[in-house]
Amino acid sequence: MTTLKISGLSKIYREPAQDVHALGPVSFESEEGDFLCVLGPTGCGKTTLLRIVAGLEFPDTGSVSVPIRGDGAEPVISYVFQQGALFPWMNVYSNIEFPLKAKKIRREIRQSRVEKMLEMVGLSSFRFSYPHQLSGGMQQRAALARSLVMEPDILLMDEPFSSLDTRTSQDLQENLRNLLKRTSTTVLFVTHNIEEAVYLAGKVIVLGHRPGRIVCTKTIDLPDPRSRLSDTFTEYLVSLRKIFESLVLEE
Amino acid sequence: MKYLPGFAIPCLLILWWLIATGGGRDTLLPSPGEVLNVLLHPLVDQISTGSLAWSTFVSLSRVMLGFMLAALAGIPIGLIMGASVNVRKYFSLIVEMARPLSAIALLPLSIIIFKAKTFAQLFGLEHLRYQKNLLNEMQLGMIFILFWGGVFPIILGTIQGVRSVRKLHLEAAEILGAGKLFTFRNVIIPSALPDIYHGLKLGIGRCWMVIIAAEMLPGTNSGIGYLIRFSYQLSRYDIMLASIVIVASIGALLSKGLEFLGEKSLVLRSRER
Numbered sequence: 253m254t255t256l257k258i259s260g261l262s263k264i265y266r267e268p269a270q271d272v273h274a275l276g277p278v279s280f281e282s283e284e285g286d287f288l289c290v291l292g293p294t295g296c297g298k299t300t301l302l303r304i305v306a307g308l309e310f311p312d313t314g315s316v317s318v319p320i321r322g323d324g325a326e327p328v329i330s331y332v333f334q335q336g337a338l339f340p341w342m343n344v345y346s347n348i349e350f351p352l353k354a355k356k357i358r359r360e361i362r363q364s365r366v367e368k369m370l371e372m373v374g375l376s377s378f379r380f381s382y383p384h385q386l387s388g389g390m391q392q393r394a395a396l397a398r399s400l401v402m403e404p405d406i407l408l409m410d411e412p413f414s415s416l417d418t419r420t421s422q423d424l425q426e427n428l429r430n431l432l433k434r435t436s437t438t439v440l441f442v443t444h445n446i447e448e449a450v451y452l453a454g455k456v457i458v459l460g461h462r463p464g465r466i467v468c469t470k471t472i473d474l475p476d477p478r479s480r481l482s483d484t485f486t487e488y489l490v491s492l493r494k495i496f497e498s499l500v501l502e503e
Numbered sequence: 504m505k506y507l508p509g510f511a512i513p514c515l516l517i518l519w520w521l522i523a524t525g526g527g528r529d530t531l532l533p534s535p536g537e538v539l540n541v542l543l544h545p546l547v548d549q550i551s552t553g554s555l556a557w558s559t560f561v562s563l564s565r566v567m568l569g570f571m572l573a574a575l576a577g578i579p580i581g582l583i584m585g586a587s588v589n590v591r592k593y594f595s596l597i598v599e600m601a602r603p604l605s606a607i608a609l610l611p612l613s614i615i616i617f618k619a620k621t622f623a624q625l626f627g628l629e630h631l632r633y634q635k636n637l638l639n640e641m642q643l644g645m646i647f648i649l650f651w652g653g654v655f656p657i658i659l660g661t662i663q664g665v666r667s668v669r670k671l672h673l674e675a676a677e678i679l680g681a682g683k684l685f686t687f688r689n690v691i692i693p694s695a696l697p698d699i700y701h702g703l704k705l706g707i708g709r710c711w712m713v714i715i716a717a718e719m720l721p722g723t724n725s726g727i728g729y730l731i732r733f734s735y736q737l738s739r740y741d742i743m744l745a746s747i748v749i750v751a752s753i754g755a756l757l758s759k760g761l762e763f764l765g766e767k768s769l770v771l772r773s774r775e776r
Binding site for chain 1: 671672674675676677678679681682685689692693694696731768771
């Protein structure tokens with residue numbers, strides 16, 4: 253069933269100098285368990301798109317529709333920021349516990365879910381550390397744990413690994429794929445990194461520059477587990493790169 | 504060890520002081536030895552006003568009470584003013600007008616209003632009037648101006664703290680499902696703590712200055728400030744200087760004490776990426 257439906261979404265920032273057409277009409281849909289990657293050069297409006305879906309900003313036209321779940325409950329939407337946005341005055345455990353406490357979930361249940369999450373991201377021995385004591389990669393893992401502990405139906409991720417070095421980033425990408433394997437979460441992942449998109453996504457939506465419009469949509473059909481070195485991988489990589497080149501040349 | 508360079512200048516001054524008053528010269532300024540002598544006997548009654556310890560205790564008690572009232576009122580007011588633009592607009596005029604009214608300038612007014620009533624009188628313990636009793640020494644008027652002196656830095660510091668919460672954290676809290684009250688308790692207040700502590704530090708510094716000055720004015724006959732004035736009048740400059748040393752030391756202690764309490768929250772916040 254459809255978990256997310258975006259129709260005709262657009263956003264224009266009205267500056268005194270001139271109107272900035274950040275996001276030009278965009279429409280797409282997703283099914284349960286999909287991993288959608290929104291790929292585009294910096295400034296093409298992909299972050300704006302994500303924030304609108306999250307409810308942090310409002311579109312000028314169009315709508316975002318998140319249908320009620322099969323069991324009649326409101327879908328849970330979660331978000332991972334580019335800089336993690338962990339709360340620096342709380343340790344890792346408290347950060348991950350935050351969304352559960354906010355929903356007044358009982359202590360025993362909170363405890364077991366946080367512990368499980370810590371184990372899944374490999375931070376069990378750092379549960380009492382503070383964010384500033386962790387490396388960048390560990391902070392993002394904690395941020396991911398915090399968003400996943402709510403068991404969201406839709407997970408929005410805004411270039412979460414772009415501030416990390418390649419190796420750490422690739423490790424976390426693999427982590428992410430493993431974490432999501434056992435869930436039916438729909439993921440909307442924004443990035444400007446083509447390789448990341450090919451590795452993670454089931455479907456890549458390429459967004460062009462101002463205005464941010466969909467240039468093309470590519471389905472990535474790679475076997476699991478994905479190898480960055482396989483020929484098919486490279487094929488997808490190259491074809492997407494070509495699309496990117498043409499985008500850049502357009503300016 | 505790392506504080507050693509800081510001690511260089513005071514040591515030089517003390518050396519100069521020693522030389523100036525040494526060698527049996529007949530000077531107005533007492534020698535360091537005489538001042539030290541007074542300081543080393545804190546429990547001896549000085550010029551029948553009570554001992555150094557008693558005077559210090561009285562001044563400190565007044566400050567503690569005034570400061571705590573200021574904090575109890577100032578922090579909530581600051582939190583509300585910081586969080587709500589409307590409240591801030593309504594109250595900012597009053598606050599801005601009240602702020603320049605120096606606490607000391609208000610002392611005569613507060614004496615008129617509170618009529619030198621002490622806490623002993625408040626609690627109906629009139630019979631203690633001629634005994635040496637702490638409640639007897641706490642005048643309402645004095646506590647009021649201490650409150651006045653401390654509350655404004657605290658309010659302003661708290662407002663600053665609330666307003667400087669990072670938008671990123673507020674957005675994260677919202678997305679993670681936190682309601683307004685939950686966000687206020689778990690995000691806004693911890694984030695504002697360093698600025699609140701700063702306001703408290705400024706507030707207690709002000710309170711200490713106010714009490715010393717207020718004790719030098721008519722209206723009381725106890726406290727370290729009073730001791731300074733009285734010992735001056737009796738030409739006991741050794742007591743006067745000893746009292747000044749105490750005033751300075753306690754001022755530093757109060758300020759450093761609050762800084763120490765606020766260290767943890769400041770460190771946590773400032774080390775974020």
